[in-house]
Amino acid sequence: MPDGAAEIPAPAGRRVKRSDQIAEELCRRIARERMEPGQRLPNEQTLMQHYGCSKGTIREALKALEVQGLVTMRPGPNGGAEIRPISVEAAAMQVRRYLHFHRLDFAQVYAVRRNLEVALGVEVVGRLDAAALRGLEENIRACEAAFAAGEHARxxxxxxxxxxxxxxxxxxxxxxFTCRFINSLLRDLVEFRGGSASEYAAFGAHNLDSHRRLVAAFRAEDAEAAGRVMREHMCCAEAYMRRLDAAFRRDLLSGR
Known part of the structure; x- marks a missing residue:
């Protein structure tokens, strides 16, 4: 298509820039050809000939892919658009932007989290090597130290x-990805809602106990126990978070 047709009608009735069309086609190409990180897209001249457009249009399309985190532009004679893995953070940011315009509370988060975390706990049984188990135990010790120092948010x-x-x-x-994304949402929600030290201490003690029991189940490679402990853990966490959310809303209404 010649570059003169910079915009064409889209199915939804809006006009889509030619560069955006090319960026979308390149995304499909990357997926279709199963391109891996480190591989490169064709150079600008080849893309210009293939799409029948100007260098500026191609560069705009490649820039869009770079902003999305899908490619890195390498300079020099042998440079070009190099495929890069999209980070969890970059992918999650798009979902965060969507949720920014929606009302979100703990009840909604846990309606999703309680089942997914149980599935995760069962799924990783037998997949945790010695180093991973040590990492979990080190995390528990770090939590204990934080609570002992009164650093409840940490x-x-x-x-x-x-x-x-x-x-x-x-x-x-x-x-x-979904579980990690929900964890990031909870960090934000907890930061904004706070909570009393006594509530945190009681909830923290429960979490530490649950995490120790989970590690024991993982060491024993007992999927049934891991699922049961995680289910109890999520039920307690949801109840605590719902109370915290209710208290937060009362404070807002009372002007505190």
């Missing part, structure tokens, strides 16, 4: 990191 963040470590061991990319 302790809560570390507790969520325990679940991130389980994501690292998962062989299910979608499950791991």
């Amino acid at each position: 302790g809560r963040s570390l507790e969520l990191s325990f679940h991130d470590l389980l994501c690292d061991a998962s062989d299910n990319a979608l499950l791991a």
